[in-house]
Amino acid sequence: MLRRSVRALCKGRSPLGVPSSMPRRGLASVEPKPALAGRTSANKKAIQPTVSDSLMDTFGRRHTYLRISLTERCNLRCKHGVPLTPDANLLTTDEIIKLSSLFVSQGVNKIRLTGGEPTIRKDIIHIVEQLNSLRDKGLKKICMTSNGVSLDRKLEKLAAAGLTHLNLSLDTLVPAKFEFITRRKGIDKVLSSLHRAVDLGLTVKLNCVPVKGFNEDELVDMARLAEKLPIDVRFIEFMPFDGNQWNEAKMVPSSAILDNFRTIFPGISAEVTEKPRTSDSYSVPGFRGRIGFISSMTDAFCGTCNRIRLTADGHLKVCLFGNSEVDLKTVLREESRGEVVTAEEAEEKLVEIISMAVKRKAYKHAGIDILHKQPNRPMVLIVRVLTSCARTEPWAVGGLPSSSIAPIADPEPHTRSSTRIAAVAPPQITPFSRAWAGRPLTLPYTLSFPPSTPIPQPTLRLFSTAQSLLNKHDNDGNDSRDDNTSQRPLPPRPALGQLTHRGSAHMVCVTRKRDSERLTEAKCRMTFRSPATLALILEQRSRKGDVVGVARVAGILAAKKAAELIPLCHPISVTSVEVDFDFWEGRGGPEGPFGGVDVTATVQSFGKSGLEMEALLAASMAGLTVYDMCKAVDRGMEMGRVRVTKKVGGRGGDWSEEGEEGATG
Template identity: 50%
Template sequence: MTLTMLNLHQLVVKQIILHHPTQKLFQPIPASDRRRSSKERLTDEKVLPFSAFLTDSFGRRHNYLRISLTEKCNLRCQYCMPEEGVKLTPRGQLLSTSEVLTLAQLFVREGVDKIRLTGGEPLIRPDVLDIITELKKLVGLKTVAVTTNGINLSRLLPKLKDAGLDLINISLDSLVPAKFEFVVRRKGFHKVMESIDKAVELGYNPVKINCVVMRGLNEDELLDFVQLTEKKPLEVRFIEYMPFDGNKWNFKKMVSYQEMLDQIRQQWPNLERLQSGPADTAKTFKVPGFKGQLGFITSMSDNFCGSCNRLRITADGNLKVCLFGNSEVSLRDILRSGASDEELLRIIGAAVGRKKKQHAGMFTISQMKNRPMVLIGG
């Protein structure tokens, strides 16, 4: 952190202390306070406006936490992992269920109101339903979401809904079965399509479809994906191809947001831009008269770092404050050392405080050492 950044972060902390002199910044919240109702917490003047630990030196408030439940996956998507797979972390070094929930509770207590479960493939974790059920009990947590490849989703959906799952993102990179199998190196196209229909049937609206666009592979299907939104409440999200270890990224494979948008507008010139929230990653659009909408995740050509509100915990318990950053802090080791909530929060706050203003840019990050996407959790 530069001196200027450090001063800004200290200023944020100082202002919080000035406005809340009766509450020590690093004082652990007693167990009795953790059980208070949300109404009591909202009306208590001693509760901080937003946690200093989750506020970085640029004033960004991180209220969105992505937790990877497993490194394992039943697909081998080309953009996510090497064809030969990855070396998995020994089971004992992965976060246990109780550790996942302990960390989730701590982050929610500090202001996180949305948690997304990722992987690998989160739905292959045997206790995923139990985790969702327990997360939904956390006071202050508004949204529990899952990103899945959809292979096991249809079978589990009724139980996931009963457990309280709020949002679903399903990965689908081609509408051509043979091409789908080429991209993911496995079969399963019809299972994914069945899962999308089942999610719509059970009332999820919108059902988000994540499509990584790669030149020479699926950029010719953009219009077909947009057509999916005509009669179903889907949000198809076109994701720029991003570099991660083992996926052989190169600039020529990346199809930019602007190029995709131009192609779609040739077919639908009256495409409407929709208003986005301040921390939304997707630039969203709608074809007038269509039931669903589409979005673009422009991480490479037009980053949205300035409004980033996301933190990530990997399956082995490392905190990543930036998807493209290679610095990590092991919350697992700190947790297993018997550290108090106060100590954990100090470590988390220090990591968040070191978060950079933005990632290094597409050409630099393609040369940086980072995990394969499957070991990050997206």
């Protein structure tokens, strides 16, 4: 039976909201690309390609807007920190242009360059020139987002190279506040860049993030910049990202700002916003520019989202508020290493992977109550925690560390995060399901989405335990499956450390044991008995909220309370708990006709005692939470196969279920 595995972390993250009614799933029809019209040197008209099927998701959204992070570096030192990935792991200029050309060929007509701070790249003008050469292929707008500090002296050349739109980020007009948040002087340079961009005829937008207790008293003055200048001043709701100390109490809702503006600016009126809608624009009588609001948290615009993002290390993000990332850089570099025969094959692979990622995009991102608990790096935080993987799996979904933002270098070119879109050799083809993707795709890849916290060790050791060996032998020491092994010496029967010589229970003394790094993985399976359960979870239609997000939190809490629940379990300082969900579809077989979910809990610590109880509790509690949130539609859901599947570290040695099965044939 062909099992279709879809890893479900639908933390869709785009600063968007959700229409009241969900559109019917399925791909909208795509018109054939028009034939190339003849062009003369005197009148070169840009080709208007139809968005290809690869950039349309299962909700009919056409993704025509690509945001590219050119660098992780910044010339400011803001409070969130500045992580750095080794240069060898970042996209080169040629790779940026090659990927841009590919996306334009698939229907992208707007590209925005971001960072870090894009203007600190020495070749920024050359990049804009190269992008400008894509206009004949359908590119219409070349945009940039900058802090404006080092932009003034480059603006004229950038405009001449083809830059059409500029977004400047400025959260305060008070020099002291500017220095406080950026730890640099330079507000005068930002304002100089603003005026210079207007003089050059660029379309300029000024972005401000209101934060309660910091700059809420400056919002009127910020809005008045649009009175004298033909710019859009936009107020963006404070968004939850790792490292920015997000707190809902700090967020100033757009509606509150607008209510205040109505009293200060009589006659302020809403303008008709073209789709895809990213902000709400308002005109004020006597203003040369406009005021806008990006209500990412309170009135988001997921339903018309047309954005995809390329990180500086070559990962594709289909949703700003999602932590799933597909590695495109590795496929590009296969060609240069000679692992792909032709450039056409590399391009075909890239298009297939991009298509899979786009079609897996959730309809909406989670709400505030879930988002701020989820680890999620903004585009500036290009940091990856890496683990060792086989050379035969060239693509990865970059996971996200839950706390540290310190960069970790790749130990080798093929080393990646533990979650991946992995290549499998044909004919082991795993297409999308018709119900989930809208139509079947016969691609030689399986799609998986990242756990909230990848394992931070560079390698993992696999091993076997005495207990598992005892399960393979009968009491006489004979292997019931293989007569040739009957002469093998059996391991000694282990004694139960929790029992004294008189049979009394007690806590094992671990005082003299050495501290060591430990990791334990446990799994459990929830088998659905209703045809509605799988779609209910994947489409986030449960009345109780995000099933995956709540179950993950429940598993983490359970792992931390193991010593309180298990009488003889040692209290352990857990350093990491990762709970992952692998959904699978049913095929009418013994596994369940309506599919289910495999819950995997991975617990880590540095200490004297094992983590089996913590991992088992995490997997079990996450599974029970799935049942609790879905019992209204599936009271017959079954829980089973609760077991430890991997153990790393400790005096007992290393072991894995997978390694044991392979050793016994």
